[in-house]
Amino acid sequence: MAGFLARRLIGYVVLVAVAASVAYLLAAVALNPRANYAERTPRPPESAVDAQLAAYNLNDKEPLASRFATWAGGALRGDFGRTWNGASVNDDLGRRAGVTLRLVAAGLLLGAVAGIAVGACAAVGQYGWFDRLSTLASFGVLAVPTVVLANVLIIGAVWLNDLTGMKIFLVSGEATPGVDSVLDRLRHLVLPTLTLALGMAAVFSRYQRNMLLDVLGADFVRTARAKGLTRRAAYGRHALRVALIPVATYFAFTFGALLVGTTVTETIFGWYGLGQQLVASIRANDVNTVAAISCLAAVALLVAAVAADVLHAVLDPRVRAT
Template sequence: MVRFLLRRLVGKALLLVVAASCAHLLAATALDPRGNYEGQRPPPPAETVDALLDEYNLNPDTPLAERYLVWASGVVTGDFGRSWDGSDVTAQLVRRVGVSLRLLALGAALGALGGVLLGALAASRHRGGLDRTSVAVSLLVISTPAVVVAVSLQSAALWVNQVTGSELLRATGEFTPGLNGGPVAQVMDRARHLLLPTLTVALPQIALFSRYQRNLMLDEAGSDYVRTARAKGLTKRAALFRHGLRTALGPAVTYFGYSSALLFASAVFTEKVFGWHGVGEYLLDSVGRGDVHAVAAVCCFGALCVVTAGLLADIGRFLVDPRTRVL
């Protein structure tokens, strides 16, 4: 187990370094923070702009390799640099990470558990009503962009509130400002605000994972040990759940881990639609402002999430599937 973890940790660390480096190099090449100063009225003198860009390590006239080395030396110490307006990128990132992690963690857990359960149930009722309905709904959700899912849930919540004449569901924000009440009221308020964004993140994951899990379970339905279990008197459903599910979970766990990039992309639009001030909103705003260091920092956070999810997926498959322990 120790050797397995060491090999995976070294590989993930190298992958993280490459991803972070590519993120900064691409952002520094494609984005131009100079436009933020030129759009001011009146615009500052050119020499003042150059001085500020040099101070923040953002001047496109400076060689890219030199800017990268300065940025990388700061990242090693936990400093992601400054934005074009002088604000601390690290402070902004730290403040927003907790917001996004609440959304991502709940969405990932609900998506994975819901997808496995729905896929296994659909496979156990192959070509039945549940199977056909889940396939049709899953394909519909998969083909729908995350922003459309978010807006649709938001509109549905507003309609429900209007029909019931109450604020049963909250369509924007993380909490209600100035809410009076004890801890229970505060928790319930945050839960109401969290419900719709979590569903927006989880529904595409449930649809995607259920299709994958269903197909894996159907592949296991024809295996020798499942047929043997059925010959001993178990029903098809019992044989699949008791003997086929664990084997099918091995590749599914790996797929769950490395599909976390899709989860992060979904959270970007979800935060923007529902007014959550997380790293997804920060990324979209930073791209619009040409904020090189902010974009690179968010991409580094996303890469860290994907690499961590991949490592956890490798560990999960190691524990679930004994065959991987000889690799």
């Protein structure tokens, strides 16, 4: 198993380096930090703009290869440089990464657990009332855009708050200004978490149902039943374990992708995370921040890929023997 993971890890590291490099090069070519200074009144001299951009490794008059070498050297040391106005990219993204990680971890974990449970029950009772009801509910959720689902939850939360006369759910921001408590953060976390979890649960339930149906009639399941195992034991101990292998891979990569894929949810609920910052950085022609977020996304996918391989090895004994 160690050799298997080592080989995969080497390949993933190379892919991360390539992805981060391409992201920086595309951002450096497509974005124009110089435009931010052109809108100032009075407009600063060209020489002053060049000096300022050069100090932040953003001067487009310098060779692209030189700028890339400077950025890559800093990135290897964990320093992603400065934004176009001189702020530290590391300081800003460090806080935003924690915001997004908290949201994604809660939403994806809740959605995956609920979706796998619903999908497994639907597969075992194929074409029964629960299977039909869960199918209808899943496709209903998948047909609703995230922005609509989020606003429906907000309207429902406001109605419930007014009905009870208490602020049970808080609909804006990650925390109340001036309030530092776990309960306050949890009240802010509920609605955006449900927004992500409902969509994830719908996807996982369909995926898990189909994967489990593929193995329920397999020879090893029938053999387990023939040896005396109960239906529940055969399905849970053997069929579900095999069916979880592709779902575990999907779970890991979904986690990595969602780190910068929660832009809509973060924007609606006022969570200033990585997705919201990526959009803002592109609008601001902030090359270093865009490159840093892309690099973090690549690293997140690397971690997700390793986690998927570990889960695969845990669920499939044949991998551990290689």
